[in-house]
Amino acid sequence: MKTWSVVFTKPRQEAVARENLARQAFLPYLPMLKQPKRLRGRWVEVVEPLFPRYLFVALDFGVQDLSPIRSTLGVVDLVRFGPEPATVPEGIVESLMAAEDPAAACHLVRAEPFQKGDRVTIAAGPFAGIEAIFEAPTGKGRVAVLLDLLGRVARVQIDRNHIVCAPSTSQPAGPA
Incomplete structure (x- = not known):
């Protein structure tokens, strides 16, 4: 019976480890996450491992030889609790x-x-440098924000790449 275990990989080598484990007739699973991320001043969609440096592998303990996993390209070792490989709950x-x-x-x-x-x-x-309240995306790479300008709330459209998360403070940022 196959049981899922966790493999610890070398930094940024999850895909290499998955590929090489599959070549050795193991059944690996690497969950990926697609999310927006700010890179070089622009928001881009990136696909990254859900659990960096870890992937899952289905193992048949007692039937499969686990020793090749440790020497697989991209793999550090199986995650272990003592001498036994850790298993993921069903x-x-x-x-x-x-x-x-x-x-x-x-x-x-x-x-x-x-x-x-x-x-x-x-x-x-x-x-x-001005703090604002995000209102909505408006399309074509622009967003609407609310600014407190000269004591009045103004709705302004700006490039979505020009906004970042505001640092957390105890005071309100502007318009409520």
Whole structure:
């Protein structure tokens, strides 16, 4: 009977480890996460491992030889509790597989990194350094934010790449 175990990989080598374990007739599973991330001043969609440096492998203890796993390219070793490989409780990996988006073959995070009411800081442009309240995406790479300008709330559209999360403070950022 196959039981899921956890493999600890070398940094950023999860895909290499998965590929090489599959070549050795093991059944690996690497859950991936697609999410927006700010890189070089722009928001881009990235696909990364859900659990960096870890992947799952289905093992048949007592039948399969586990020694090749340790010398597999990209793998450090199986996660162990003492001398025995750690096992994942039944149903956990299956629920991760079921939660994946079948079209993207990965887990999805909301496409917009901000929700209505989130405090943001404008990082570039004529309003750079001013805190605002995120209102909504407006399309074509732009977003609407609410600014407190001269004592009045103004709705302004700016490039979505010009906003970042506001640092947390105890005072309100601007318009309520």
